[in-house]
Amino acid sequence: xxxxxxxxxxxxxxxxxxxxxxxxxxxxxxxxxxxxxxxxxxxxxxxxxxxxxxxxxxxxxxxxxxxxxxxxxxxxxxxx
Amino acid sequence: xxxxxxxxxxxxxxxxxxxxxxxxxxxxxxxxxxxxxxxxxxxxxxxxxxxxxxxxxxxxxxxxxxxxxxxxxxxxxxxxxxxxxxxxxxxxxxxxxxxxxxxxxxxxxxxx
Numbered sequence: 648x649x650x651x652x653x654x655x656x657x658x659x660x661x662x663x664x665x666x667x668x669x670x671x672x673x674x675x676x677x678x679x680x681x682x683x684x685x686x687x688x689x690x691x692x693x694x695x696x697x698x699x700x701x702x703x704x705x706x707x708x709x710x711x712x713x714x715x716x717x718x719x720x721x722x723x724x725x726x727x
Numbered sequence: 728x729x730x731x732x733x734x735x736x737x738x739x740x741x742x743x744x745x746x747x748x749x750x751x752x753x754x755x756x757x758x759x760x761x762x763x764x765x766x767x768x769x770x771x772x773x774x775x776x777x778x779x780x781x782x783x784x785x786x787x788x789x790x791x792x793x794x795x796x797x798x799x800x801x802x803x804x805x806x807x808x809x810x811x812x813x814x815x816x817x818x819x820x821x822x823x824x825x826x827x828x829x830x831x832x833x834x835x836x837x838x839x
Contacts, residue, residue, distance in 0.1 A: 653805070656802045656807075660806070662802075663802060666791075675788075697783055
């Protein structure tokens with residue numbers, strides 16, 4: 648069982664590190680690179696660097712609110 | 728730098744806890760760094776070196792990096808979690824002993 652835990656932990660660290668390096672590269676390094684370099688093919692246009700985290704944050708917040716609302720409704724129904 | 732300073736060596740059976748020597752000083756250092764970087768960013772914005780459409784880049788970058796850092800700590804904690812096999816064995820022995828004792832006294836402990 649600890650192997651499964653280790654695998655999940657490793658997956659999480661790998662995901663977090665890759666997201667961090669990709670985002671850092673995208674936001675900080677890429678604006679200083681020439682516009683016709685080949686590396687720009689691997690990265691989405693710069694507007695998405697702001698759009699994607701904002702959308703993800705909005706989705707996360709709404710899911711949280713939905714979850715809280717469902718729990719509150721369920722507790723109220725049980726009391727009534 | 729941040730991550731290595733958090734961990735303290737674990738004893739042989741307690742799970743690793745995260746200790747910082749003085750948490751208040753650490754938080755103050757972090758806050759001052761944040762204030763300096765945002766002051767720099769606002770200065771760059773006012774001087775029109777960075778176009779106004781890019782205002783929200785820095786806060787979003789900080790939030791994304793904070794989320795990544797949290798995920799990283801969770802993953803590392805999962806990887807380093809100790810399983811304590813001797814304690815697991817002792818626990819199983821205690822359970823068997825308790826079951827015998829209760830069965831003697833007449834309480835029904837069905838294993839489920």
